Amino acid sequence: MRERFLTGYNDFVLPFMIGMVFILTYCIIALIRIIGQLPKEDRRRFFISLITPKTLAKNIKDIFCDCLLHVKIWKRNKLLGYMHSSIAFGWFMLIVVGHIEVLLYTPHRAKLFYYPIFFRYFVAETETTMKGAVLFFLMDFFLLVVLSGIALAIIKRIRSKIFGMRRTTNPSFLDLVGLYSLWSIFPLRLLAEGFTADISGGSFLTKSLNYVFTSFLSDHANMLPSWWAYSCALGIFFCVLPFTRYMHIPSEILLIPLRNAGIKIRHARKGLAKAQVYSCPSCGLCIDACPMSVQKGNIKDTTVYLNRQIRRGNEVRIEEISDKCLLCGKCTAICPVGVEGDKLRIAQRSVRKYGLSPDYSSIDTASLAIDSRGKILYYAGCMTALTPSIRKAMESLLKKAGVEYELMDKDGGICCGRPMWMAGRFDQAKQMVEKNTGIIRNSGADTLLLSCPICYRIFKERYSLEGIRIVHHTEFIDSLISEGRLKIKRDPRKYVYHDPCELGRGSGIYEQPRNVLLRAGTLVEAAKNRKESICCGGSVGSLSLSFDKRKALTENALNNLTAASPDVIVTACPLCLSTFSRYADRKVEDIAETIDRNTSN
Amino acid sequence: MTMENIFGFSISPSSTVNLDNVDLTLFNRLHELEPDAWKCMSCGSCTATCPAGNFSGMSLRKVLHALQRGKEKDAVKMLRCCMLCGKCSMVCPRGINTRHLILSICKLYKED
DSSP, X not given: OEESOSSOOOTTHHHHHHHHHHHHHHHHHHHHHHHHHSOHHHHHXXXXXXXXXHHHHHHHHHIIIIIIIOHHHHHHOHHHHHXXXXXXXXXXXXXXXXXXXXXXXXXXXXXXXXXXXXXXXXXXXXXXXXXXXXXXXXHHHHHHHHHHHHHHHHHHHHOGGGGTOSOOOOOOHHHHHHHHHHHHHHXXXXXXHHHHHHHHOOOHHHHHHHHHHHHHOOOGXXXXXXXXXXXXXXXXXHXXXXXXXXXXXXXXXXXXXXHHTTOOOOSSSSTHHHHHHHHOOOOOHHHHHOGGGGSGGGGGGSHHHHHHHHHHTOHHHHHHHHHHOOOOOHHHHHOSSOOOHHHHHHHHHTTOOOSOOOOOTTOOGGGGOOOOTTSEEEEOOTGGGGOHHHHHHHHHHXXXXXXXXXXXXXXXXXXXXXXXXXXXXXXXHHHHHHHHHHHHHHHTOSEEEESOHHHHHHHHHTOOOTTSEEXXXXXXXXXXXXXXXXXXXXXXXXXXXXXXXXXXXXXXXXXXXXHHHHHHSEEEOOSSOGGGOOOOSOOTTOSSOOGGGGHHHXXXXXXXXXXXOOSEEXXXXXXXXXXXXXXXXXXXXXXXXXXXXXXXX | OOSTTTTSOOOOOOOOOOGGGOOOHHHHHHHHHOGGGGTOOOOOHHHHHOTTHHHHOOOHHXXXXXXXXXXXXXXXXXXXXXXXXXXXXXXXXXXXXXXXXXXXXXXXXXXX
């Protein structure tokens, strides 16, 4: 390989260089700002995690799997996965192999940013070059891979259904500019390298193209315009990148180490929240996932649009979108980059200014004091008060199993605080947490039994009740059965289990209720289940969704549950139970009721 | 023993509301935000299910009544105990989004 130009420079590298310098400066400033916005202890934690071998290895693995190979998208849809990894991994390999070429053939140019990108323009083939044939082949191969990905991306714009997506995001104007410049980069590269292939050498793709070109375009004058076009496409892409969805490419590389360091959202717009918002690739997977999107009017209230509005600073829309959400957490569960749609919304709610702030200091917990030393303390929860059948069934089961228990909220207790927490009023929620903690600690109980997943989640996440076992009744029934304290008999009914949001996605309990139901009858699965289960529509997470607007959501969730035509819909949440009972065409019951009916001892 | 309850009865303070003297600007603003503010038919379902009512006499029905009559102080006092659990919205026969209503009241009105 020898160099064609002594200077190693041509004016056409300028658009690329301008774009590259701009995007690098932008990313470095953004990086410093986001890390600077983290609270002090989080920042320390982050830096420590960067030098801890275990998290470091996890960071590298996650960046490789998520940013380059897109493993999570592969699991969702093979074609969609191939499209993403072909572009990302293919492009990455083009950059890597390009640098190897420069290091091997023109090492003195290695310090030039643009040299690996435009390598083929600056060099000419010599006899010794054939040693590099494998590199030429690799370059053409990965270019082909990227081009196939781009072709799929174009098809996806027209028919997203082939890729398993019913709806995709509506791109903004700048997104389109970014999109078209990204699409044109690689065909232009092929064109430019095709024109140069008889000088610089090439492989199956560029060489063949060169033969085609020389048959009717013998003039080398076409070479320069095509290299200019290639450089301009790169330049435009890099210049618009920070203002488009493609900002997710650099952001995700920051988000992964932040997440692995165990950092939580502490501010509505700064630090981790900002990293998440910018990491959103606007893929729109959350649109199909969102239970609200059964109604067309709600599509623009999904997480992808929340991220967009936060980036634009549109406060009115941010408030609307964050208040409407049911906080079912499904967008978070399926998001390939790890944007936490539910937590992001709670954070937006937490910055509201209120003139009135509830204060529970006047509540006298003495009247709620209870002695349950050596017994189980059963906190049925506010919602269970509206569906007393659950509490009755549970009490009956406890008696059958010979478990001694005491009711914590027989005549109504203090709310667990989770609904208040979801409304973003953390100080008020913490007051309730404190009051309840006091009551539980003073009761002397060693086990706290809960029937409501809404309570269960906050008890697990925010209460400090070390030494006290916090257990939801699905887990408790499961353990009673496996200990042989409950004798269960099968019936001929077909059951389907609905995963309540707060119990499944919120607390990770999927197996215990299924274990229990398998012994009670035939268990069938809903079309979408476990972490993709569809919210019943009754959630207290939504602040603004009115009662009448929720009907369509409930009906959609019911259709999903009855896909395998079960006789009974079983759930483990009082709120799901009362919501489903309103519109269901078959029996809906709590798991405690099912098991109570199927046990006799 | 005071004079008022000497016979086992007490005289309640006057609760006369003169709507001509009531400043309803805030309530009208609330009504703009929450059209449901006039939808309540005072059935009391919310009060019956309210867990805060046990401790404080909180009653959304009374809160709305008080606000509609300009007795803001009473309303504010009751609202200070709301735990936002949302049971009232589940039982409301008029389908009022009570939680949003309560939050809007908390935003508009001030403690004084």
